[in-house]
């Protein structure tokens with residue numbers, strides 16, 4: 001028997017030199033983004049108060065490849081290329097003929113894939129003379145990544161952290177502060193947006209949508225000193241994450257394999273897109289037939305049960321209108337532990353791929369997710385974050401389906417972050433305190449009624 005190889009590494013010279021922009025290959029272009037007041041398509045100038053021009057141009061670029069600046073690639077060398085692992089021990093535990101591979105983004109200094117876009121976002125802002133960035137964070141992974149990236153480039157960093165996470169995750173708050181960022185629990189009394197929410201509900205525990213409103217307001221009213229950064233959803237963010245899938249393609253080539261199925265969890269869609277888009281490209285341009293699956297929590301099923309319509313990206317209604325699968329901007333998440341997956345909308349690119357039948361989507365309940373995480377960590381030794389545990393649960397479903405069908409199926413999933421800051425969630429699971437929560441149909445219908453009329 002030949003020796004089993006479990007880890008496929010690339011040399012640093014193989015860090016991609018360009019990000020892949022799927023807009024060049026989409027069969028149908030993305031729907032236009034609309035001005036919140038006029039409902040007319042917006043242009044680059046409309047976004048200039050919030051983002052540096054380099055990122056605005058990437059947002060609308062139709063170029064297939066966007067060169068990665070050398071300074072960004074140098075910082076990527078702190079953790080890239082990330083390993084591709086073959087999960088032999090999980091395969092054995094499942095007694096499946098499937099081959100299971102995962103790309104491990106938890107080796108980044110911030111512990112998740114978020115740093116892949118935080119670094120270029122900070123870089124382009126610095127190049128255009130911006131002094132600092134404001135942002136929101138839910139579970140805390142994005143705040144951590146952006147505070148690190150701002151620190152690398154000497155930028156100020158202001159983070160609005162969803163209040164419930166601020167209270168439940170003191171160590172996430174602390175790590176953001178160690179990198180020099182200022183963290184405020186949202187909703188706060190530091191912005192008009194926050195004050196308007198608190199006037200209606202003084203006990204609001206917050207949401208990503210509310211924190212986005214606060215962070216956008218701070219940048220928009222700073223007179224150009226500060227700009228705003230978003231950790232997911234936008235086209236340029238998804239494009240930056242394609243380093244994941246590009247590396248995985250090369251690593252699988254070394255392993256002599258090509259995936260039948262590619263799986264990622266989807267909150268705003270960035271880590272899913274990061275691993276998946278280079279494989280979608282192969283499907284679109286080289287006749288490959290890989291199934292591509294986005295996995296979301298049953299408690300926040302924007303792709304599988306949300307409406308595909310124009311909605312705001314935030315709760316107060318300050319952002320442009322984007323056509324997306326949405327649960328409505330007033331969405332307040334159930335107490336669910338996959339904090340990073342609790343967003344009411346979804347990236348436009350992911351929604352279009354889904355609408356065009358180019359990807360699949362699944363919603364998986366919380367208890368199945370944590371059971372899958374335990375099965376994975378006991379086999380492979382890595383404690384996954386609750387978010388990618390959704391991808392693990394879907395992978396296990398696929399591996400068991402392959403076993404039932406007696407097929408060798410090659411599955412690749414993205415393990416986009418470790419769970420070392422999520423032990424309270426594991427604690428709750430182990431002590432039987434977690435429950436399943438199905439998003440109620442009345443709330444889907446209420447959200448539909450409240451959508452802006454376009």
Ligand SMILES: *Cc1c(COP(=O)(O)O)cnc(C)c1O
Pocket residue numbers: 112113114141142231232233265266267268269270271272340341385387388416417418
């Ligand atoms: C932010 C985050 C997510 C959700 O965001 P996506 O844009 O959907 O990737 C999922 N997992 C981890 C570990 C995260 O940090």
